Amino acid sequence: MTTAPRTAAQRLVDVLVANDVSHVFCVPGESYLAVLDALGDVADRIQVITCRHEAGAANMAEAYGKLTGKPGICMVTRGPGATHASIGVHTAHQDSTPMILFVGQIAVSDRGRGAFQEVDYREVFGGLAKWATELESGERTTEVLERAFATALQGRMGPVVVALPEDVLVADGGPAPIRRVAPARAALDPAVAAEIERRLAAAERPLLVLGGSGWTDAATTAIGDWAERLGLPVALSFRRKDLISNDRPNYVGDLGLGPNPKLLQRVREADLILTIGARLGENPTQGYTLLDRDRTATTLIHIHPGPEEVGRVWAPLLGATADNSLAAIALSKLEPGRTWSDQAAAGHADFLAFNSRVEVTGDVNMSEVIAHIDAATPEDVVFTNGAGNYAAWLHRFVRHRARRTQLAPTSGAMGYGYPAAVAAKAIQPWREVICIAGDGEYLMTGQELATAVQYGIATLTVIVDNGTYGTIRMHQERDYPNRVVATDLKNPDFVRYAEAFGAFGVRCERTGDFPAAFEAARAATRAGQPAIVHLITSAEDIAPGRTLTQLRGG
Structure with a gap:
């Protein structure tokens, strides 16, 4: 037959x-x-x-x-x-x-x-x-x-x-696949590694910047251990905060939106910036203002897997095309013959100080809320978010301690956070997955709660509801004070919204009530039910350390 x-x-x-x-x-x-x-x-x-x-x-x-x-x-x-x-x-x-x-x-x-x-x-x-x-x-x-x-x-x-x-x-499909596709990966040129070792040996104020994708756990562990042993300060690029543990004593912060001013000063003063994987695009470089092309020509070593990215914006002292993980493992074997532990300790102290409580005007203090979530959840908890000012609180006050715990769009795409949470929980159901979403951001894709309920995907979402498109409102108040156009939002009762889908919902309006609300939502997810915490915040507290009144010049 x-x-x-x-x-x-x-x-x-x-x-x-x-x-x-x-x-x-x-x-x-x-x-x-x-x-x-x-x-x-x-x-x-x-x-x-x-x-x-x-x-x-x-x-x-x-x-x-x-x-x-x-x-x-x-x-x-x-x-x-x-x-x-x-x-x-x-x-x-x-x-x-x-x-x-x-x-x-x-x-x-x-x-x-x-x-x-x-x-x-x-x-x-x-x-x-x-x-x-x-x-x-x-x-x-x-x-x-x-x-x-x-x-x-x-x-x-x-x-x-x-x-x-x-x-x-429906036509003839031709031959069958033989094996899994094994991607080609470029190794770091040994001559480049030797030059990096020489440059490190001569550096007084070096900084290691990690970013990009394609990292293996072995590689991030190797580069992290090496940098920690040398006391080499490490910064992470925008929304790549889970590449190494933020508890390492030489971790000095992330180059994202609203970064630590002391970290930016450290970048400006560095006499050698060793970058692996990060493209050094608009957000990490603060609108292309943090670096200077004349200085990068004498201070920047840029390693990236895509040759089109090396020299794309910044003329480097030394550029190389290599797989991030292979490059990191190669560099972890270098012995520059000196350490910078004092600089690492000072940078880490600056990072910790920047992550201390921030005063707010409203009844919900997001710095305390996020700090509670960070302390109450396990190291391997996955945090997801989309775009919006609410994410600044998450990125600033969560300390990532394990790999693959941050799913966030460097593209700044609204509507990303909740679908990402559904995917993460579907792929790795044994992990706790928490989506922090703005009210505007969530309703762009919040209907995927139906997908979560249908497949028994027990996500937990904290909806930060300040009744406005916060990022746009922030810029609007700065550039056109007291002229609010197209940024106000009228939101549903997200508790009833959750219940309509067959999920659990709880409302919270005060910082002190959040731990109980959060634990109730976690209990629902442990029972296999998706959950929402509807957190009511003040638009006045538009960003960490910044209010609408201040933006208006008041």
């Missing part, structure tokens, strides 16, 4: 299985029904999580990539489905996260007719993704998909978009 050849849709799923994909996040569509049918045959290997909006699905896939280091897989339908999902592709690109977005597509025979929901995905996603392509031959399915995995993982990691014409999906 002759066995029917496997279709392209089935081969696509074969490639996912061969590459140890555990979850697919999707919104179903008729354009890729053949793939959904093939996924039904591997339900014991791959869990398909059906989402309520393509933006939620794409953000979940991006969070999967951040948390696991493997490409997150998202599947959506053509046209509106793809454009809704584009936010996740943009975040994956800005954040250097491996991800593959599969988009159902019109039949090849209808191309160019302006068919229903027709889009040229190479054109639309060409500037957002590392590679945007269309599967034009069923027999090349494995070839194209393996290239997609390799592209997402090699060099500077990022997203790939693959369009799937519905007629190609």
Whole structure:
């Protein structure tokens, strides 16, 4: 009896299985029904999580990539489905996260007719993704998909978009995959390592800056132990605060939004800045003002897996292209013959002082709330957030002590936090996952609470409700005092909102009441129920150490 050849849709799923994909996040569509049918045959290997909006699905896939280091897989339908999902592709690109977005597509025979929901995905996603392509031959399915995995993982990691014409999906799928894709990784040139050792030996005020993606636990441990032994001060880039433990005695803070002024001064005074993985883009460099091109030419050593990033903005003293982890392990073997323990101790003391309680005007002190969450939860708790001023409290007052505990978009994407929490809890259900969300940010993707309830994904969300788009309001009050336009929000009762979905909800209006509310929500999650804490805060306390009155000049 002759066995029917496997279709392209089935081969696509074969490639996912061969590459140890555990979850697919999707919104179903008729354009890729053949793939959904093939996924039904591997339900014991791959869990398909059906989402309520393509933006939620794409953000979940991006969070999967951040948390696991493997490409997150998202599947959506053509046209509106793809454009809704584009936010996740943009975040994956800005954040250097491996991800593959599969988009159902019109039949090849209808191309160019302006068919229903027709889009040229190479054109639309060409500037957002590392590679945007269309599967034009069923027999090349494995070839194209393996290239997609390799592209997402090699060099500077990022997203790939693959369009799937519905007629190609049911055609002969060609050869089977042989093995998992093993990405090529560049090692650090030994001559560069030797030069770095020489430069370190001569440095009086060095600083190590870590960032980027693709790190292994072994590499972060090695570079962390090495820097601590030398007393080499370590700063982390924007929203990469979980690369090394913030309790290390040489950790001096993160280069994000609203950073410690003493850390910024340390950067300005450094006579050698050794950077691995960080792109040194707009946010870490405070709008490209923290560094100076003349000084970087004599002080900056920049190592990055993407050659296009070295020298992109800052002319370095020394540049190198290498995998972050391989470079870190190579550097951890250097012996510069000196230490800087006094500088490390002073920098860590500055970090601790910056993380002390902040005075506020309202009934909820977010510095105390976040400090309580930090103290009450285990080291491996995963924190997620999107964009908004509320996140400044989280980033400042949480001390990350373990790897892969921060899921946050360097792209500044609103609506990221809650889908990221759903993905994290789905992937690693044994870990506690806490989303800190602003009121405006949460309602962009908060409907994914239905997804969490449907699949028994017990997330905990603290919604920081100050009734305004806080970041925009902050800039508005600074530039146009007392002229509030388009930033006020009227919010629902988030307790009733949670209960309507079948989740747990509790309201909190005072700092002193938060520990009990938080524990009640945690108890619900331990029982398998998603939970929300509706935390009412004052818009006056717009950011740590900053009020609206101060911004208005009052």
